[in-house]
Amino acid sequence: MTLIVQKFGGTSMADVDTIGIVADIVAATRRDHDVVVVVSAMSGQTNYLVDLARSLQSVPDLREMDVLLSTGEQVSMALLAMALKARGVDAQSFTGGQVKVSTDQVHGKARITSIGDTAIRNVLAQGKVAVVAGFQGVDQDGNITTLGRGGSDTSAVALAAVLHAQECQIYTDVDGVYTTDPRIEPNARRLAKITFEEMLEMASLGAKVLQIRSVEFAGKYKVPLRVLSTFKQGPGTLITLEDQQMEQALISGIAFNRDEAKITIMGVPDRPGVAFSILGKVADNNVEVDIIIQNTGVDGLTDFTFTVHRNDFRQTMDLLQPVVKELQARELNGDDRIVKVSLVGVGMRSHAGIAATMFKTLSDEGINVEMISTSEIKISVVVNEKYLELAVRALHRQFDLDQEPPD
Ligand code: ADP
Ligand code: ASP
Ligand code: MG
Numbered sequence: 001m002t003l004i005v006q007k008f009g010g011t012s013m014a015d016v017d018t019i020g021i022v023a024d025i026v027a028a029t030r031r032d033h034d035v036v037v038v039v040s041a042m043s044g045q046t047n048y049l050v051d052l053a054r055s056l057q058s059v060p061d062l063r064e065m066d067v068l069l070s071t072g073e074q075v076s077m078a079l080l081a082m083a084l085k086a087r088g089v090d091a092q093s094f095t096g097g098q099v100k101v102s103t104d105q106v107h108g109k110a111r112i113t114s115i116g117d118t119a120i121r122n123v124l125a126q127g128k129v130a131v132v133a134g135f136q137g138v139d140q141d142g143n144i145t146t147l148g149r150g151g152s153d154t155s156a157v158a159l160a161a162v163l164h165a166q167e168c169q170i171y172t173d174v175d176g177v178y179t180t181d182p183r184i185e186p187n188a189r190r191l192a193k194i195t196f197e198e199m200l201e202m203a204s205l206g207a208k209v210l211q212i213r214s215v216e217f218a219g220k221y222k223v224p225l226r227v228l229s230t231f232k233q234g235p236g237t238l239i240t241l242e243d244q245q246m247e248q249a250l251i252s253g254i255a256f257n258r259d260e261a262k263i264t265i266m267g268v269p270d271r272p273g274v275a276f277s278i279l280g281k282v283a284d285n286n287v288e289v290d291i292i293i294q295n296t297g298v299d300g301l302t303d304f305t306f307t308v309h310r311n312d313f314r315q316t317m318d319l320l321q322p323v324v325k326e327l328q329a330r331e332l333n334g335d336d337r338i339v340k341v342s343l344v345g346v347g348m349r350s351h352a353g354i355a356a357t358m359f360k361t362l363s364d365e366g367i368n369v370e371m372i373s374t375s376e377i378k379i380s381v382v383v384n385e386k387y388l389e390l391a392v393r394a395l396h397r398q399f400d401l402d403q404e405p406p407d
Helices: 016-030 045-056 062-086 118-125 152-162 196-204 212-220 274-284 310-327 346-350 354-364 385-398
Strands: 003-008 034-039 091-094 101-103 112-115 129-133 136-138 144-146 167-172 193-195 225-229 237-240 253-257 260-269 289-294 301-309 331-335 338-344 371-375 378-384
Touching: 003 016, 003 152, 016 034, 016 062, 034 062, 034 118, 034 152, 045 062, 062 091, 062 129, 062 136, 062 144, 091 118, 112 152, 118 129, 129 152, 152 167, 152 212, 193 196, 196 212, 196 237, 196 253, 196 338, 212 225, 253 385, 260 274, 260 310, 260 338, 274 289, 274 301, 274 310, 289 371, 301 310, 310 331, 338 385, 354 378, 354 385, 378 385
Parallel strands: 003 034, 003 167, 034 129, 091 129, 101 136, 167 225, 193 237
Antiparallel strands: 101 112, 136 144, 225 237, 253 338, 260 301, 260 331, 289 301, 338 378, 371 378
């Protein structure tokens, strides 16, 4: 019998009623397939546990945090197994450790190094559904680890790869991947298909519908991946390899990220080693940098701007104060009220002028572009956060994303 991996996110596991809906979907799939189910914590539970931890220790111990957070998924897996049994579908739940999801030792954002398939294969051979806790694994010393927020997507894809599943289905509260987040643009359109490459860009640029690593894994191990709704029937969106027949829209979607902040050092001496003095210090403190811009020097001075995660903004400003003094730069400025809006599409490779159209559209709306970054299949701009909705909607309209592309 063919095997399907189905993952259900927090909103699907919100309460006993939605867990009942999930159990019905799994039971229906079980009629024709072997099924492995991966579950997230009940919605809001992970945030609740994070808040509890912070109220006891301002920077919670990383090991204990993972012990705590992994309980959310453990609750879900047991409840779903019970709901399945109540429907006459035999099922058995597993923690990450019980399935032997091995990871490195980076608590809070561990990477999977290997997954055992024996325990699951045994249970499937007995005709049961295997219900696996997402988001968690164990390191080489047996410590519980977690895979980063949204990590159950990655658990599901990794399991699908190891078990050679026919498809990995990510069930959530939207019925597929849309041209942009439908919460921001009600005219967003569901895509029937999107390439791994585009989905990876969308996820990296802020579309949280799939965790980035899950898309990386699916691309690498060629796992057919589909995003579907728990609450509305339909074909969802297939994430797939690029093929010639695919609708080659110029732009597939618009992603945005509200989690960034911008830092500028003005009047920096324009000489070798300056970028290293600034960014070296930032990297030494494990702060990741996204967009970087250095202006052309004038009179031996230049300006240097880059973006970091908003959570790292204060710390980065503080650690750059001494650097600014050492370099005898003029000024350090920061702005944590910015957002990054990005156009994504493989069709961009063969078309000039998209950037120009993007900038014109934003300027017609009176939106000032503060930074620009491009790659082969994306263009990103940084704008003030008050323009997020306006920018996304104007670009969505300009590039006709609400219309089916012509055949
Ligand atoms: P789950 O709890 O099921 O993992 P998430 O909240 O992680 O669900 O992901 C689903 C959400 O992703 C949707 O509710 C939607 O608001 C958001 N989202 C962002 N960008 C997109 C997009 N391009 N297409 C669909 N959903 C998107
Ligand atoms: N429960 C975890 C989170 O909220 C993992 C997940 O849902 O994928 O991030
Ligand atoms: Mg998610």
